[in-house]
Amino acid sequence: MSRILITSALPYINGVKHLGNLVGSQLPADVFARYMRARGNEVLFICATDEHGTPAELAAAAAGEPVADYCARLWQVQKDLADGFRLSFDHFGRSSSPENHRLTQHFAGRLADAGLISEVMEKQIYSPADGRFLPDRYITGTCPNCGYPRARGDQCENCTKQLDPTDLIEPRSAISGSTDLEVRETKHLYLRQSLMRDELRRWIGTKTDWPVLSTSIALKWLDDGDGLQDRGITRDLDWGIPVKRGNEEWPGMEGKVFYVWFDAPIEYIGATAEWAHATGRGEDGWQRWWRCDLGAADVRYLEFMGKDNVPFHTLSFPATILGANQDGREDWKLVDYIKSFNYLNYEGGKFSTSEGRGVFMDQALDILPADYWRWWLMSNVPEGSDSNFTWESFQAGVNKDLADVLGNFVSRVTKFAAARIGTEVPEGTYGPAEEAVIEELTRRLAAYEAAMDAIELRKASQELRAIWVAGNEYLQAAAPWTAVKTDPARAAAIVRFSLNLIRLYAVLSQPFVPDASASMLDALGIEDAHWPTDIGAALDMLATGAAFSVPDVLFAKIDDARREGFEARFAGAA
RNA sequence: GGGCCUGUAGCUCAACGGUCAGAGCAGAGCGCUCAUAACGCUUUGGUUGCAGGUUCGAAUCCUGCCGGGCCUACCA
Incomplete structure (x- = not known):
């Protein structure tokens, strides 16, 4: 520790x-x-x-x-x-x-x-109308270099030339518009x-x-x-x-x-x-x-x-x-x-507070749960270079990763179990299929941990997703819906293992999607969410006979009409 | 102007001198029917921006060119 x-x-x-x-x-x-x-x-x-x-x-x-x-x-x-x-x-x-x-x-x-401190007497622009000294960028005027009329005192946005406020032609306060500006001496500390x-x-x-x-x-x-x-x-x-x-x-x-x-x-x-x-x-x-x-x-x-x-x-x-x-x-x-x-762009341009372009934290939570944002943002975090938020990418990522791969896994396991086996964790002995999953997840957990330890969050999210996918692969191959007709004991073992997978996913996913993680644990009626050191043991944690419930859909999908509505709403002032 | 980063499949990215350049999404086909019309399997697709060079071997190193992004110090 x-x-x-x-x-x-x-x-x-x-x-x-x-x-x-x-x-x-x-x-x-x-x-x-x-x-x-x-x-x-x-x-x-x-x-x-x-x-x-x-x-x-x-x-x-x-x-x-x-x-x-x-x-x-x-x-x-x-x-x-x-x-x-x-x-x-x-x-x-x-x-x-x-x-x-x-x-x-x-x-x-x-x-x-x-x-390490020096006292420096310097000259700053003072605006009597505003009653304050003005930082360079709060003075605007005409650029002496290119004639742009709204150049800032630190730099002209148009020609990118570095400026000093006193360089500006017809300088004025960006706050009040006052042209009554004076240069005053003032003493400051320098590090x-x-x-x-x-x-x-x-x-x-x-x-x-x-x-x-x-x-x-x-x-x-x-x-x-x-x-x-x-x-x-x-x-x-x-x-x-x-x-x-x-x-x-x-x-x-x-x-x-x-x-x-x-x-x-x-x-x-x-x-x-x-x-x-x-x-x-x-x-x-x-x-x-x-x-x-x-x-x-x-x-x-x-x-x-x-x-x-x-x-x-x-x-x-x-x-x-x-x-x-x-x-x-x-x-x-x-x-x-x-x-x-690096920076996150919005639909190919910059987020803009002044133009209302892009999604702000309050708006984001108004329209969708935190987990959706957390997942997409972290699986697309601008680690290597600037990255780009698009509604299309957001919709695809959330629907595919969260709803289809993780959410649907939880849904298909709990619904099948409740309908065909019962709403208590059944007994069951694991065989070669389960051993193979345990071996795979042991490898994948190590990769996930390595990425997280290195704070490589994109990679970590990919590894986590692969862990989710392994559950769907297992279920498809094990086919409990077939086994339940021919070999009920086998079907029970598959359900037991799958319910344990849900618990494992809740634990491993918690850093990215904490609310969904809590819902999964709640459905299983379990509070023990300690990080696994042994996958085999972690997949045999649920007590036989413990009641579980079918949780509400963890992640509702974003349909095209809704996405288009978002695109229009957040495009910013035209 | 200077500096840094970057240009790999339709899209988003891996591979950071060495087996046929990989994965997700999108596309195609097949399978399954437990599930949020979800899932699984198979598959199409790249002369790795361009041109040279170093090396037994380069997406990976060097040079030049072309393109994209960011920073450049008193807004925080």
Whole structure:
């Protein structure tokens, strides 16, 4: 048994996330966490909302709510959706928590003590009409390069040229449209990650087992241009974690807050502390997961995220951890494995929040159960390259894999048994046919476990499907509907074995389709779902005489008319 | 512009220097009738983007060309 810490990239607070967000972080992390728990490991699975930053403030303003209220409300929305998708977080926290305030300020103090913080006087655009400093991309104007009238201050979307807001012709606030913009001086803290370039490169160099996506992005940022750049970690905003140096005030930084990208990864730790406090554990309850000097030395820590998050998790956050560890008085846990994902597209294009294009988490659960989404998304997860959601593929995958192969197996076994044998698990002795299945499943289970251990989720889903198929093959060859007329004892043995297969499938499928798994176990009236170590023993688990029932259809098929309706409904504003 | 990834059967993907390049879906045929018109068996289908090179041997390594995607640092 190992101790495994799993974090999913934090969903940003400003609204319901779409399937593309879900597929690359929370969902694969959940599948892995469920698997690791099932294997008997001590797992802590942490997620939280990422609540700070300009977009949150603007979204709250647009909703006419105080930002704290807005975030509290949207946290609940996201929490309910996570529950709806059966995401098995041990804790779903908030980056605005008191725990995160304290930890973020603590880390800033540690970094300052280590000489890794510099104070930089810089010039930022201030908008009196909006009453705030504007991030580059919140300033729009005409591109000096191509004349595109809606270029953003960081980059022109039309000609892709990198811009500085002061380059724009007729710049205006993207929020209010105000052209009354001024350049103001403001002081900010920078994390001197450039000083840690060699140390980071050495560390990344040891991670030969990571997805290339993770390491190549990290190396690119380390070596591109002048190399890794220092990064501003404070902002002139109201909503955020006040800049402090540990418990002390930070002279000259009054009224400023930490940058969301500084405090968000620290919330992995913060949320663990929230969990410890919420569950009556003391400080050591979270420290034993995060402090190698306080009991976390044997923890294996894995992070799940989309590729856009990789630079912060391979460089900035590790720099924060390494910096805090520098004097040897504290020893914080560095990540051991970064599982990163490409993007999921929608019908050949991008998911678009602004255009309402694609399926969002709330809509998904409105139309179909979580298991359908979980299965299709994980069996098509963008591991190697970007992948594409189409309704046709979704319909085909769900109908074939879940309804026909798994659901129908459960249905044909239980219905046949109930009609011809009885609704109690019969006696029976296994013969060569069963031995052959046991041998095959022993091999296939090893392959499934190997794929899951390696977090190769597409491959794992294929292996799991092959395990389901083996049941249909067996049933076809064993033909209990024939045996029941000629050799009732044989028919009983086949039914006994098949009912045990359902139980085995429930156990093995639980990481991907937890609700269906629960329905299967419920139909068998059994609670013991421990992971098998011996397939032969696992297929003789059900007690003779135990009652079972015929469950409702596990997965209803999606017919063509329904699919076409979905296609039209989610195509987005024309 | 630079960097990274990628181009394998109609579709989605495996095979990561070595037996006839595999699997699922879709298509075709047969079988079964317990089951959600489900299942099983068999089968059609690929000069592995193109052109060179290295090697006893290349989808796999190298070079060039053509095509697709992503990233390029203060939105998160």
